[in-house]
Amino acid sequence: MSEDLTVFLAIYIIAFLIGFPNTVLAFCLCIRKIHSKPIPIDIFMLNLAASDLVFLTFLPLKMKEDADNMVWKMPEALCRFSVLMFFLPLYSSSLFLAAISAERYVCAAFPVRYKSPKRIVYTTVICVVTWVIIAVASVFAYKAAFLDSNEADNTTNNHSLKAPQSCYINFTSKQLTELLPVRFGIAVGFFLLPLLICCFCYISLIRILMKCPIFKRQRKLRVVGLVVGTLLVFAISFAPYNASHVVGFIKKENPDWRMKALMLSTLNTCFDPIIFFCISKDMRRAIKVCAKALCSFMPI
Template structure:
C-alpha cells in the first residue's frame, strides 16, 4: 500500500492526466474520424489507433483514482480488479508500438515519398495496426495467466484487500516482466532511428517549410518525453525487480507516472493533424475571450 503522504501526489497525477488527456483524446478521435472519411492517409490510421489506446486507458482511469484514494485498498467489485489489470496495462504496451509505427511512417514519408503514395499502404497500415493489437493482447494474456493468483483480491478479512500485488509465483512474473522490458527497447530504438534520420533529411531540404521541420522536431520531442518520463521508469522497475527478486518499493510510483503518456500524446496529435492544430487555436481563442470577459465582469 502507499503511504498517506503519497496518496495526494498519486491522485494529483491521475486527475491531471485525466483532465488534460481526455479532452485531447476526444478531440483527436473526432479529427481522425473526419479525416478518414474524407481522404485517409496511413498516418491517420495509426493516429486513430493511438487515440483509441489512450481512450481505453482514460475511460478506466477513474477506477485507479478510487483505488489511490483508498490508499490502494480494493473497495470495489471483484470483476473490476481483473479489468483494472487488463485495461491499465494494455494501453501502456500498445502506445509504445503505435508511437514506433508513427515514427516509421514519418521516416518512410520523407525518405521514400513516391512509394508513400502507393494506395496499398492504407491496407498495409491497417494490417500492421491489427498485428500490434493482437501481439499486445497476447502479451497481456500471458502476463495475466502468470499473475492470475496474485490478481485475485485477498479474501482474508483480517488484512486490507488489494489488487494485483501479491503473487504465489512471483519469480515467473518477474521473468515475464524482464522480457517486456527488453521488448520496450525495440520501439524506443525504432523511434530514435526514424526521428533522427527524418529530422536530418528535412533540415537538408531548403524547400521544406520551417513549420514542417518544427513539427517533426516537436513529434520527436513528444515521443521522447513519453518514453523517458512515462515508460522508462516502469520498465526499469521490471529490470530491478528481476535483479532483487522482488517488487521494488518505488514500483507503484512508476505505474502512476506512466499515466502521463495520455498528456504527452497530445503533442503528437498536434504535430500530425492540421485539424487538431486548428481546433487547438479555436479552443485557445475561446478560453482567452472567456478570461477577458470574466476579468472585465469582476
C-alpha cells in the same frame, strides 16, 4: 491518506483532465479524416488515440483505489478486468509511437512509394497485428499475475482473514516466478525496441529535413515538436516503469518503488497531445478555435 498517495491521486487527476479532452478531440478528428480521405498516419494516430482512451476510461478506478488508501473496495472481477485494461494501453502506446515514427521517416525518405494506394492496406494490417501481439502479451502477464491469487493479498475474497483487499500489489513467490520473466520480456519488446526504432527514424528524418531546403521552417519545427513529444513519453512515462521490470527480474523481487514508476506512466496521456498537435493540421485548427472561444468568455 499518505503523502505519496495524495501525490499519486493529484497526478492521476491532472493526467485525466489534460488527456481526456485532447484525446477525444484527436480521436474524433482522426475518424472524420479517415472517413473523408484516409492516409496511413491518420490510421496510426487513431489507434494511438484509442489506446489512450481505453487507459483514461479506467483511470478513475485507479483514483478511487488511491482515495481508499490502496484498499480495493470494488468487486474482485472489476479489479482483474481493470488491470488488463490499465496495462494494455501502456504496451500499445509505445508500439504505435514507433509505427508513427517509421511512417514519418518513410514519408520523407520515399515520397513516391508513400503515395501508393496499398499503403492503407499495409497500415491496417500492421495495426491489427499490433493489437494481436499486445493482447497475447497482456494475457501472459495477466495469467502470471493472478496465478493462485487466493494465496496472495492482492485480490482475495477470503473475508475470514479480515485483511483489507488490494489489487495487483502483493504477489506470492510462485506468482513472481512466472511474472518477472514476462515483465522483462515486455520491457525489451514494448519499450527498448520501439525506442530504438523511434531514435533511428527521427534521427534519419531530421537529417533529411536539414539537407533538403524545400521543407518550410514550420514543418521542421513540427518535426522537432514531434520528436520532443515522443522522447518525453519514453523518458518520463515509460522508462521508469520498464526499469522496474528489469530491476525486478535481476533482483527476483517486486521493487518497492514500482508504484511511483507506474504513476509516472499515466503522464503519457499528457504528452501524446503534443504528437497529435504536431502531426494533425485539423488538431491544430481545432485547438486554436477552442482557445479563441475560451478567451472570448474570459473577463478582461
